[in-house]
Amino acid sequence: MTFGPASELGVGLFEDTAPFEYVPGRSEEEVESIIRAVYRQVLGNAYIMESERATVPESQFKLGQLSVREFVREIGKSEAYFSRFFTTCPRYRFIELNFKHFLGRAPNGYDEMKAHSAILDEGGWEAEVDSYLDSDEYQSAYGENFVPFYRGYKSRPGQTMVEFTHMFALARGASSSDFKGSLAGKSPLLNKNIIQGTPLAIVPPSGGAVGDGWSFREPPLSARTRQGVGAGANGTVYRIEVTGYQAAGVRNRVGRFPINSVSKFRRSNKVYLVPYEQLSQEYQRIHKQGGKIASITPVN
The missing domain is CATH 3.30.1490.170 (Allophycocyanin linker chain (domain))
Structure with missing residues (x-):
């Protein structure tokens, strides 16, 4: 179990949970755990009803007809994702959540946000989802068989302090839900801070002491x-x-x-x-x- 700063900032569970990887020959129970992990990551820890499950892609994944990456793509293009994050959120909130759900990090800066806004304008929301899954970064971080996971709260080569603090604003602990929004509702969390390139104060999630x-x-x-x-x-x-x-x-x-x-x-x-x-x-x-x-x- 993680103690110290990781537990206080709400990322202890992320540290204690090994990445989910699909390996041929896994048991039915292990495959089900991978499916649950994909739903949890892509849908931002939102509750999903049985009627909302992507039954056909699930079956294809279990039969080995879809890789983890392609199963993630199916959930990202599902009605469950569309209704939770595209139709109910402003443009830049949708984009910052896409970074979180598919690449496990916050946007690097305003240029990245503008580039994805252009993809959204030219190709629609499905092309926007594809742009993350077809990127070299996704392949390098997760490949075909790893479920995406949050990694932006760790320092990485080329990462700025600004992006590091922005990730803590997006990932408000393992029990938070992106569908329900944050203290700011469903408005973009990073908006002006992305534009200005300014860091945010890192504070504990809502389980912390009020005095903090x-x-x-x-x-x-x-x-x-x-x-x-x-x-x-x-x-x-x-x-x-x-x-x-x-x-x-x-x-x-x-x-x-x-x-x-x-x-x-x-x-x-x-x-x-x-x-x-x-x-x-x-x-x-x-x-x-x-x-x-x-x-x-x-x-x-």
Whole structure:
């Protein structure tokens, strides 16, 4: 069993589970476990009903007529995938999930997202699915007989820190479901961070301690707030991500008893840019207002 950072960040199960590989002569039970692993990976850990199973491709796979890669392709082009991720998600959310489901990583950058957006425009969603499965990267990582698995949370040659942190935003623990979405709903998680090439704070999934800031997400359509006039003698400004604020209109409580006041905050998450000299003062202000600091990072 994995302990330490891997377990705290929700990837312990990925580390403890060996990749699924089809080898001729495997037992019926082992073949069934591979089929389940394909559904779990491609459909983003979403629950699938018996009526949604791809019975014909399953039979072909069991008879050895389809490789694991071709079975993955069939599930990726199924109505179950189409209805869960293409028809219900914005374009860039669909593309970032395709990277996660078929290549096991986050997109490298905005150029990659644009390239797949062009494939989607020119060839449709099935051509977009094919583009991952027919890539040299897929063959190098998984070949014909391995079930795709998450690998973007590990450092690799040529990988940037940006992609590494983006993968943790996409893979929110082994029990999360891509069909149900994230704290941000079904909106793209990486959108502006992909465009700007900026890393994200790595925080534990929702099973972590609330005080650790696991529930932080970037406030939508809001400006960052700068406290003070700028950096002083130290020359550094820090980005503080805060979660835990009560939304406006929700009455505050002391123990079991409500008090006649409401929060002044419209959203539960905020970002502040604070000079080094004001960090201590800012900590106290945030905690007095009931906020919980998710991360502190230098920005210059």
